[in-house]
Amino acid sequence: MTTIERQLVGYLKDAHALQEHVEAVLSEMLTTVASVPDICRPLGHYADRSRRHTREIEARLHAHRTSPSLVRDAGALFAAVLDAGLGRTRRDPTGRHIRDAYVAVHLQIAAGEMLRRVAERAGDGETAAVAAAMCDDAYAMSRELSDRWDLAVELSLRQHGVQNVPPPPREDDR
Template identity: 25%
Template sequence: MPDPRDHLLSWLKDAHAAEEQAITMLSNLDRRIENYPELKARIEQHIDETRRQSARVEECLKSLGSDTSMLKAVGTKLMGLGQGISGIFTSDEIAKGVLACYTFEHMEIASYRMLVGAAKQAGEPEVQRVCEEILEEEKAMAKWLEDHLEDLTQKFLAREATEATAKH
């Protein structure tokens, strides 16, 4: 029978790689936001949170005698870079960027919920606590995006109707 700890370690490596991808994706979007100051501020706040989350997940891995997966980290950073570059060529970059962030947050929420359960099953209360705290931050970001999605969409459409800089 597989040890729940093995899954916990694998999923923590996945979570670390996802946090690294999020840093790349959010940073690329943040650099190009010009006309949505509220979104820019929240993205910058979440970049800081995400950097701390990545470090905390890495600490969890080390406490369990493991480390991050270099292959996963490099692969997901490249995916994040690709997502950032692809937005440059679309006229609705801000709308697609918000959509990508909202979707990504929900993937992370599901991931951390699984990690909480795995840590509990593996008898790792400190890892469980860290994952619960990160889960709450991810839920807060998803909620902020949900609460602002309609307004951001309306601002984008209004800007697009009047000027060429709606995409950022």
């Protein structure tokens, strides 16, 4: 295996571990926001696409005659379980989950962009295409979440007992 192929496999394993982590976090988030369709619906669609990307990354690992890293995946899964456990004790699960989803999506973008670029330089168009699709979905989810910041704040304030949540300021007032 050449040096660039080793790098590519390393990025594939990293992407797989991150996907496993994000899937676990999304599962917890979907439980928390189940009663909020404006958030649950896009997160649910994104979770479905993320599972598909995980399978595609696994297929690319197998094409390179390797498999996901159990150590990386176990670490990511442990972190996700820890996050989920901590999330239950927070008083503001919806607001924090939306924030955490936004961060996770941007980690996926970073992992996908690195994977795509290494794959292109290694001449692996199939892996580059998988990474590009992963990035496209993550960029779209980032926009979806960005469009819901005011809703996240409103839900957060309500969870903290604010009865009459003031509306967000108008754009020209900001």
